[in-house]
Amino acid sequence: MTALTKVVIVGAGPAGVRAAQMLVRNGLRPTVLDEASRWGGQIYRQPPLNFERSKKTLYGFDAARAESIHSTMNGLLAHVDYQPDTLVWNAEGGQLDVLRQGQTATVPYTHLILATGATDRVLPLPGWTVPGVFSLGGSQVALKFQGCAIGQRVVLMGTGPLLYLIAYQYAKAGAVVAAMLDTAKLTDQIVALPAMLQQPTVLAKGLYYVGWLHSHGVPLHSGVQPVRVLGESRVSGVVWRDGQGEQTVACDAIGIGYGLRSETQLADILGCRFYFDDLQRCWLPERDDVGRASVSGLYLAGDGAGILGADAAEWAGERAALALVADTGGRLAPKDSARALMLDAKLAQSRRFRIGLERAFPFPVHWAAQAPDDLVICRCEEITAGDLRRTAQATGTVEMNRLKALSRVGMGRCQGRICGVAAAEILAHCTGQTIQAVGRLRGQAPVKPIPFTVSEPPALGESP
Numbered sequence: 001m002t003a004l005t006k007v008v009i010v011g012a013g014p015a016g017v018r019a020a021q022m023l024v025r026n027g028l029r030p031t032v033l034d035e036a037s038r039w040g041g042q043i044y045r046q047p048p049l050n051f052e053r054s055k056k057t058l059y060g061f062d063a064a065r066a067e068s069i070h071s072t073m074n075g076l077l078a079h080v081d082y083q084p085d086t087l088v089w090n091a092e093g094g095q096l097d098v099l100r101q102g103q104t105a106t107v108p109y110t111h112l113i114l115a116t117g118a119t120d121r122v123l124p125l126p127g128w129t130v131p132g133v134f135s136l137g138g139s140q141v142a143l144k145f146q147g148c149a150i151g152q153r154v155v156l157m158g159t160g161p162l163l164y165l166i167a168y169q170y171a172k173a174g175a176v177v178a179a180m181l182d183t184a185k186l187t188d189q190i191v192a193l194p195a196m197l198q199q200p201t202v203l204a205k206g207l208y209y210v211g212w213l214h215s216h217g218v219p220l221h222s223g224v225q226p227v228r229v230l231g232e233s234r235v236s237g238v239v240w241r242d243g244q245g246e247q248t249v250a251c252d253a254i255g256i257g258y259g260l261r262s263e264t265q266l267a268d269i270l271g272c273r274f275y276f277d278d279l280q281r282c283w284l285p286e287r288d289d290v291g292r293a294s295v296s297g298l299y300l301a302g303d304g305a306g307i308l309g310a311d312a313a314e315w316a317g318e319r320a321a322l323a324l325v326a327d328t329g330g331r332l333a334p335k336d337s338a339r340a341l342m343l344d345a346k347l348a349q350s351r352r353f354r355i356g357l358e359r360a361f362p363f364p365v366h367w368a369a370q371a372p373d374d375l376v377i378c379r380c381e382e383i384t385a386g387d388l389r390r391t392a393q394a395t396g397t398v399e400m401n402r403l404k405a406l407s408r409v410g411m412g413r414c415q416g417r418i419c420g421v422a423a424a425e426i427l428a429h430c431t432g433q434t435i436q437a438v439g440r441l442r443g444q445a446p447v448k449p450i451p452f453t454v455s456e457p458p459a460l461g462e463s464p
């Protein structure tokens with residue numbers, strides 16, 4: 001480690017905070033960049049400063065862990081260069097381009113830890129562009145960050161552990177959860193139980209949510225096939241199918257999510273090698289067991305390099321920081337060497353638990369076969385499933401980036417972050433290929449929308 005070592009961490013969620021803590025403990029002063037205005041990441045997202053709600057109300061069973069992450073970062077502020085409200089929109093070897101409060105800047109680094117987390121994995125259904133349809137995570141952000149529900153009568157649908165958690169949080173907060181619709185079957189969850197016993201506390205929390213929802217009369221339906229959203233100017237209901245035929249439930253808002261997808265664009269732009277992860281059905285940047293990426297000086301921690309959950313994100317953040325310290329010639333304290341071994345064991349256990357979760361809430365692999373031609377896949381460019389199929393068939397396109405060039409799918413504001421998963425499923429299905437064979441949309445800067453022009457902030461007393 002030399003005086004020239006300049007470490008930057010992108011992300012102040014559980015992974016980024018624990019990485020910063022470990023670096024500081026080993027004598028480094030990292031820069032921590034986060035586009036959010038307060039640290040905590042997704043799970044421990046903090047409300048605006050003027051909101052006062054107890055951690056117990058906000059985070060339930062996770063209140064103590066939230067407190068630990070929040071107070072750890074608070075204690076680190078004097079020892080790190082923390083820059084909130086700072087979006088990293090581009091990266092080149094040794095330099096990050098950022099947008100902070102409307103101003104652009106560059107941040108140099110010699111070593112970089114990407115702890116960029118994840119977003120919802122969304123699969124469209126007819127009517128999903130009607131006002132009142134949210135992503136599942138977005139529904140939770142409304143509750144956690146702003147203290148409001150997305151509607152008065154809400155349906156939550158898709159699959160994954162967050163589905164049950166958010167249904168519980170909504171019902172507990174007093175919203176009417178008109179139905180919770182899971183595309184996974186009860187038998188999927190039963191088969192997955194042995195693997196999920198790897199983390200009995202997490203499993204127990206999940207079972208508690210299910211029991212609570214049942215005992216409070218929230219209608220839970222498993223093994224469903226979502227059919228369409230009803231409503232013209234606003235959601236008025238949702239239709240789904242199960243063993244008993246087609247059913248309808250009235251609601252004024254819907255949250256949809258099928259698990260999470262890692263935010264991998266910065267790793268992509270920086271030239272990391274990717275591999276196809278069969279378990280999570282997606283492309284992920286390679287990292288070794290301690291978090292080193294395939295690019296020298298770059299480390300990956302937390303859900304941004306594969307979904308493992310919040311506890312594992314903390315462990316991975318610490319572990320990547322320890323690897324970085326060792327790689328830069330730093331000497332680990334004996335207690336940190338022992339800790340590295342413990343973290344390795346915990347991360348291995350999380351990976352085994354993840355196998356159970358993926359079995360319990362499998363991706364609905366038949367979704368593309370059932371998607372009608374007029375279903376909008378790319379909201380930004382208004383591209384339908386039929387447009388994609390016709391483009392693929394007329395041009396012989398078998399690969400995602402070619403499909404993007406020819407159809408404009410993924411070229412809008414979301415840059416494929418929302419529509420990329422669904423578009424790849426459609427292409428794979430209509431060309432008779434595996435999802436792996438169609439490849440992935442390459443990351444492009446800016447990774448998230450930035451303004452065309454950057455204006456000077458108005459002077460005090462001047463109206464904007």
Ligand SMILES: Cc1cc2nc3c(=O)[nH]c(=O)nc-3n(C[C@H](O)[C@H](O)[C@H](O)COP(=O)(O)OP(=O)(O)OC[C@H]3O[C@@H](n4cnc5c(N)ncnc54)[C@H](O)[C@@H]3O)c2cc1C
Pocket residue numbers: 010011012013014015016033034035036040041042043044086087088089115116117118119120136137138140141162165260263266301302303304308309310311313447
């Ligand atoms: C909306 C949502 C809600 C969730 N709620 C729960 C929950 O209630 N319970 C649960 O167990 N799990 C939840 N999860 C999963 C959980 O968030 C993760 O397992 C955990 O937070 C991962 O921690 P992390 O540090 O890897 O990433 P995160 O906590 O996601 O933190 C990543 C941080 O990186 C920042 N960032 C990302 N990209 C950039 C960029 N380009 N420039 C600057 N900053 C950037 C983000 O602002 C964020 O603060 C949720 C996930 C999502 C997407």
